[in-house]
Amino acid sequence: MYLKKNIFTRRKVFNFISGFACVFSSKLSFAENKIGSPFRDRFQSYRQTFRIEPDPEEAKKIVRNIIKGREIREDLIYLRAPDIAENGNTVPISFSVNCSMEGEDYPKIVHILVLDNPFPEIAKFYFTPESGEASVDIRIRMRTSSNIIVIAEMSDGTVGETKSFVDVTIGACT
Amino acid sequence: MANEERKNWRRRLRVPISALQGEIITIKTMAEHIMEPGVRRDPETGVIYPKKIIDLVICRFNGKQIYKSHWFSGVSANPFMSFKMKAITSGLVEVEWVDDYGQSTYKKAVIMVYDKNGKKIIPMKLDKASSNKEVM
Numbered sequence: 001m002y003l004k005k006n007i008f009t010r011r012k013v014f015n016f017i018s019g020f021a022c023v024f025s026s027k028l029s030f031a032e033n034k035i036g037s038p039f040r041d042r043f044q045s046y047r048q049t050f051r052i053e054p055d056p057e058e059a060k061k062i063v064r065n066i067i068k069g070r071e072i073r074e075d076l077i078y079l080r081a082p083d084i085a086e087n088g089n090t091v092p093i094s095f096s097v098n099c100s101m102e103g104e105d106y107p108k109i110v111h112i113l114v115l116d117n118p119f120p121e122i123a124k125f126y127f128t129p130e131s132g133e134a135s136v137d138i139r140i141r142m143r144t145s146s147n148i149i150v151i152a153e154m155s156d157g158t159v160g161e162t163k164s165f166v167d168v169t170i171g172a173c174t
Numbered sequence: 175m176a177n178e179e180r181k182n183w184r185r186r187l188r189v190p191i192s193a194l195q196g197e198i199i200t201i202k203t204m205a206e207h208i209m210e211p212g213v214r215r216d217p218e219t220g221v222i223y224p225k226k227i228i229d230l231v232i233c234r235f236n237g238k239q240i241y242k243s244h245w246f247s248g249v250s251a252n253p254f255m256s257f258k259m260k261a262i263t264s265g266l267v268e269v270e271w272v273d274d275y276g277q278s279t280y281k282k283a284v285i286m287v288y289d290k291n292g293k294k295i296i297p298m299k300l301d302k303a304s305s306n307k308e309v310m
Contacts, residue, residue, distance in 0.1 A: 090250045101260075114248060118213065122248030125257075130240040132198035132260030139250040141211070172250075173214055 054143065059113070059120040066111055066151050067159055076160030077110075079150050083165075088142045088172040095150050096135030097160070101127075107134050107152040116146035141172040182207050187269050189283040193261040195295060199285070201233065202256040205271050211247035228253065230272040236265040236297060261287045263297045 081093040097107045110125040122141075127134045134152075142148075145167045152160045184206040193199050205228060212225030225247065233241040241257055259267075264287040270280040287295045 112248075117248055119211075119247050121246045123246065124244040126242040126244075128240050130235065130238070130260060130262075131258055133258040135258055136243075137254070137256045139254055141248050141250050173211070 054116050054118045054120070056115065059115040062120055063113065063115075063149065063151070066153070067161070070157070070159045073158055073160040076154075077150050077152050077162045079148070079162045079164050081148055081164045081166055084167045084169070085142065086169050088144075088168040088170055090139045091142050091166060091168070092137065092139050093148060094135065094137040095162075096133065097152050099134065099154070101129050101132060101134065103129075104155045106155055108155045109153045110134065110136075111149075111151045111153075112138075112140065113149045113151070114140065114142055114146055115149065116144050117142065142166065142168050143171045143173070144168060183279060185269075185271060185279055185281050187267075187281040187283055189267050189285055192286045192288060195261060195287055195289055197261050198258050199261050200256050200258055201267065201269070202254070203231070203269050203281075204252065204254045205279075206252050207271075209247070209249055209251045209253060213247075225274060227274050228271050229274055230270075231255065232270045232272070233257070233259075234268045234270070235259065236263070261285065263287055263295050265297055 075098065077095055077097055079093070079095045082091065085091045093112075095110070095112075097110065099105050099107065106129050107127050110127070112122040112124075113120050114122060123138060125134075125136055140148075145165070147163045147165055149161065149163050154160070186202075186204040186206075188202040190199050207228055208226065209228065210223050210226040212222070214223050215221065216223070227247055227249070228245055231243045231245065232239060240259060243255070245253070264285055266282055266284055268280055268282045270278055272278045289295060
C-alpha cells in the first residue's frame with residue numbers, strides 16, 4: 001500500500017508527461033529543413049545584395065581590360081559550339097589554339113566569356129609548353145541566346161579572339 | 175542531406191594506360207558537384223542558395239604543374255573537362271579540384287610511355303635506385 005501511493009503522486013506524473021512533451025517539441029523544431037537549414041541561411045543577407053540582372057556595359061569593360069587595345073590576330077582560335085542548344089544548363093563547347101607549343105609560341109591564358117550572363121566570366125585556362133596542344137572541351141551554362149567569346153593571350157603579347165552565336169531555347173538561371 | 179554531400183565528392187579521371195613517346199594524349203576529368211551559382215532561389219520560400227562552386231582545377235605530371243584552370247559560376251553542374259598533354263616520360267598524373275570553401279580532392283593515374291622499339295621510358299635512373307638499398 002505504501003509503495004503504490006508513492007508511485008502515482010501528482011508531481012511524478014506531471015514530470016513524466018512534461019518530459020515527453022519536451023522531446024516531441026524539440027524534434028519538431030529541429031526537423032524544419034524545408035524552411036531553410038542553417039547551412040542555407042548563413043549567407044542569405046549577404047547574397048541578396050548581389051545583382052542578378054546582366055550588365056552589358058560591365059561585360060564590355062571586362063573584354064576591354066583583357067585586350068587592352070592590342071591588335072587582334074585572326075585565325076588563331078578554332079571554336080566549336082552548337083548553333084542551337086536545347087538546354088542552357090549544359091552547352092558543350094570546345095576550342096583549340098592554332099600554334100606550335102614551342103618556345104614562346106603558346107597561349108598563357110585563354111578566357112571564355114558569355115556576355116549576356118549575369119556573371120560573364122566563365123573560365124580561364126593556363127597552359128604551359130608541356131601540354132602538347134592548347135585544346136579544351138568543357139560544358140557551360142547560358143542564360144539566353146548570345147555570343148560566346150574566346151580570347152587567347154599568347155606569351156608573345158599578341159591577342160586572338162573569336163565569337164560564335166548560340167541559340168538557347170530553355171535558359172539556365174545563372 | 176548526407177547523401178547530397180557524399181555526391182559532391184565523387185571524382186573521375188581517365189588517362190590512357192600506355193602511349194608512344196611524343197604522342198599527344200587526352201585527359202578526361204569529371205567531378206560530380208552541384209555548381210550552385212549563388213543566384214537560384216527556393217521556389218517555396220524565396221531563400222537564396224549560397225554559392226558553392228569548384229574554383230580551381232590543377233593538373234600535375236610527376237609533381238610539376240602543367241595545366242591550371244579557374245572556374246566561375248558559369249560552368250555547368252557535374253563539370254566535365256578534357257585537355258591534352260604531351261607524353262615524354264612515363265609517370266604519375268594528378269588532378270586536383272579545389273572548392274569555394276577551400277576543400278580539395280584529387281585523383282591520380284599512372285601512364286606508361288614506350289619507345290619506338292618497345293622500351294619503357296622511366297624518369298629515374300635504375301642504377302641509383304638499386305644503390306639506395308645499401309644506404310637504407
